[in-house]
Amino acid sequence: MTKPRDRLRIAVQKSGRLSEASQDLLSRCGLKFRQSRDKLFCFGETLPIDLLLVRDDDIPGLIAQGVCEMGIVGRNVADERRIEAQQSGDPGFAELRELGFGRCRLSIAVPNEDAFEGPASLAGLRIATSYPNLLGDYLKRNGVSAEIVVLNGSVEIAPRLGTADAICDLVSSGATLIANQLREVASILDSQAVLIGSPAPLDERAEYAELLLRRIDGVIRVRESKLLILNASETDLADVLALLPRGATPNVLARQGGVTVQALCHEAVTWTHLEALKKRGASQLMVLPVESLLS
Numbered sequence: 001m002t003k004p005r006d007r008l009r010i011a012v013q014k015s016g017r018l019s020e021a022s023q024d025l026l027s028r029c030g031l032k033f034r035q036s037r038d039k040l041f042c043f044g045e046t047l048p049i050d051l052l053l054v055r056d057d058d059i060p061g062l063i064a065q066g067v068c069e070m071g072i073v074g075r076n077v078a079d080e081r082r083i084e085a086q087q088s089g090d091p092g093f094a095e096l097r098e099l100g101f102g103r104c105r106l107s108i109a110v111p112n113e114d115a116f117e118g119p120a121s122l123a124g125l126r127i128a129t130s131y132p133n134l135l136g137d138y139l140k141r142n143g144v145s146a147e148i149v150v151l152n153g154s155v156e157i158a159p160r161l162g163t164a165d166a167i168c169d170l171v172s173s174g175a176t177l178i179a180n181q182l183r184e185v186a187s188i189l190d191s192q193a194v195l196i197g198s199p200a201p202l203d204e205r206a207e208y209a210e211l212l213l214r215r216i217d218g219v220i221r222v223r224e225s226k227l228l229i230l231n232a233s234e235t236d237l238a239d240v241l242a243l244l245p246r247g248a249t250p251n252v253l254a255r256q257g258g259v260t261v262q263a264l265c266h267e268a269v270t271w272t273h274l275e276a277l278k279k280r281g282a283s284q285l286m287v288l289p290v291e292s293l294l295s
Contacts, residue, residue: 007048008208011062011071014040014053018193021101022072026051029215049208060085060196063093069198069209072099076106076131076170076191083133093196097216100223102193104172106131108138109182111159114166116185122146128155128164135168138188156180222290226269229286233258236281243276245269264290 012022026033033042033051042051052068059071060081071093078095085092108127110116119142128149129135139146149164156176158164170191171177171184195216202209228248232240237259241250250263261282269287277285 006204007044007050008070008202008205008212009050009052009068011052011054011059011068013056013059013072016056018056018072018074018102019053021193023051025072025099025101025216025219028219029212031212047208047211048205049212057081060093063196063198064090066198066200069202069205070096070212071196072193073196074102074104074170074191075194076104076134076189078194078196079189080131080133083137087133092199094199095194096197096213097195097220099193099195099216100220102191104170104191105187106134106168106189106191107171107184108135108166108168108186108188109156109171109177109184110166112181112183119144119186122166125165126163127166127168128158129168130155131168134188138168156182218292221266222292224266224268225290226265227288227290228261228263228265228269229284229288230261230277230282231255231258231284232261232282237261239280240277240282243273243280245273 010026012026013019030046031049032045034045035042040053042053044050052062054062056073056077059068059073060078062068063071064085075095078093082092108122110121115121119139122139122144123146126147126149127135128151130150130152132148132150135148139148149158151158151163155167155169157180158167159182160180167182168188174184177184197209228244230240237252240261244250244263245265245267247267248263248265250261253260253262274285274287
């Protein structure tokens, strides 16, 4: 009987739009790695958590096969593979966290000169995509019959080459569509990086998975968080607290001649907020970044 691994494995994109941000997230969680010579494996030095650097399309499959316990992919990849797993009866994987970076959308685009009055306009067209399952699901939900042309790259040039009448591809700024004389007409999926994991129990490695999830939650929470510090008189305190950004958690400390307020703010602290607080009697206002947070 094979002894189960005592180290947690996380698969991340080797190169591409999510690679650097994924490794930065793990670094902010306090993880340090030593890369192998082939640059495909990173050994965890601070915790028994290792990285596999692979193609993003392979990550859901590696989790389903038990090669890795977790992975970071775009929701577009995760949902494409989830539909595939459901169709084949595989156990698949679970989405554990939204990570808030790598935002884009999976959209349908048509040549600038073509009319589009809704999903029915796609009937009978050839639509090129790298996401046949997501596109097929969209067409089915809208009762549209169209031909799906599966391409692994350069989807945006398919209409110009005459191999498709429209495309279904990832869109960020829309610059690539404009360069290829296409316009976005429908959004199928809003995507961002997500952490996915095995739906099966993780034996003794569960504690490392739970620890990592807590740290990721902390990193995500402080990403836009600021610590607001100000002084106020006791008579102005109620007015000052009422003006704090929504969701702020204030801590009021007594001092000679008044109070000091420390507030953890999870929304943006703008100049407008600061000016309004000053008008209500706050003084010596400071806004500081938050490096770490563990609830």
